[in-house]
Amino acid sequence: MEVIKNRKILQDFIERQKEMGKRIGFAPTMGALHKGHLSLYEEAKKENDLVISSIFVNPTQFNNPEDLEKYPRDINRDILILENSGLVDAVYIPEVTDIYPEKAESQHYDFDGLENEMEGKSRPGHFDGVGTVVEELFRQVQPDNAYFGEKDFQQLSIIKKMVDKKHLPVNIKGVSIYRAENGLALSSRNQRLHEERRDASKIIYETLEKVNDWFKTVSIPEIKERVADIFDDQKGMQLEYFLIADENTLQETDFFYKDRNFRAFIVVVVDGVRLIDNMHLD
Numbered sequence: 001m002e003v004i005k006n007r008k009i010l011q012d013f014i015e016r017q018k019e020m021g022k023r024i025g026f027a028p029t030m031g032a033l034h035k036g037h038l039s040l041y042e043e044a045k046k047e048n049d050l051v052i053s054s055i056f057v058n059p060t061q062f063n064n065p066e067d068l069e070k071y072p073r074d075i076n077r078d079i080l081i082l083e084n085s086g087l088v089d090a091v092y093i094p095e096v097t098d099i100y101p102e103k104a105e106s107q108h109y110d111f112d113g114l115e116n117e118m119e120g121k122s123r124p125g126h127f128d129g130v131g132t133v134v135e136e137l138f139r140q141v142q143p144d145n146a147y148f149g150e151k152d153f154q155q156l157s158i159i160k161k162m163v164d165k166k167h168l169p170v171n172i173k174g175v176s177i178y179r180a181e182n183g184l185a186l187s188s189r190n191q192r193l194h195e196e197r198r199d200a201s202k203i204i205y206e207t208l209e210k211v212n213d214w215f216k217t218v219s220i221p222e223i224k225e226r227v228a229d230i231f232d233d234q235k236g237m238q239l240e241y242f243l244i245a246d247e248n249t250l251q252e253t254d255f256f257y258k259d260r261n262f263r264a265f266i267v268v269v270v271d272g273v274r275l276i277d278n279m280h281l282d
């Protein structure tokens with residue numbers, strides 16, 4: 001596996017691959033790799049000649065400096081995981097100046113309102129930061145296909161919107177949430193939870209499964225009350241939000257419509273760690 005640590009070397013590498021007509025699959029990350037990331041590479045490997053990942057903790061998408069500082073970083077461990085996976089051909093680990101040559105600042109995007117829902121309300125500027133770094137990485141890596149986890153479903157929707165609006169020549173592929181055996185969605189943040197809290201957090205997935213069952217017979221306001229009651233009884237857990245939204249617009253709904261797709265979204269804070277999850281409703 002090639003470990004590429006600056007933009008110039010990446011450019012030469014990409015040029016060579018393009019000359020050989022290689023189809024590039026790309027999965028950007030912020031490191032702290034886990035099996036969820038590996039599932040992105042597995043998908044990428046099936047559909048491309050070459051798989052590239054990147055590791056870059058993007059400062060512009062953190063609206064809270066403490067969160068940026070606390071973000072787990074262990075580049076040697078990550079490189080080892082990538083190497084041992086046998087799934088990735090090259091990893092790009094840029095310096096901040098490779099992405100932001102002048103100032104680490106976000107561009108401003110119009111994502112047709114997707115940015116104002118859910119995470120956009122509690123993390124102002126976050127999606128501008130994500131859009132900025134992903135657009136820049138796409139320009140440098142020039143992937144044919146790029147892979148993002150459905151755990152951050154709003155991020156996935158925003159990236160699809162950006163690619164569409166800017167006519168970027170890349171297909172965006174969503175990959176199903178990778179869950180631990182107890183159902184907890186895998187996330188780099190889970191490392192910050194003590195084992196017993198990690199186990200207790202399976203209630204998040206169990207709740208989403210219940211919501212999927214209730215969905216056919218119970219009204220949405222009633223479902224919301226039931227979910228709030230479940231988390232009222234959980235020690236050390238605060239339900240930050242639970243809602244059901246249209247999968248395309250991400251707008252919250254209180255009613256179901258037959259011809260539209262809906263998804264339940266939830267954020268729970270467990271011992272100060274913010275856990276996010278979602279589920280498509282059948």
Ligand code: PAF
Binds near residue numbers: 028030056058130
């Ligand atoms: O999901 C992530 O890890 C990040 O938001 C991404 C897409 C790599 C951009 O920094």
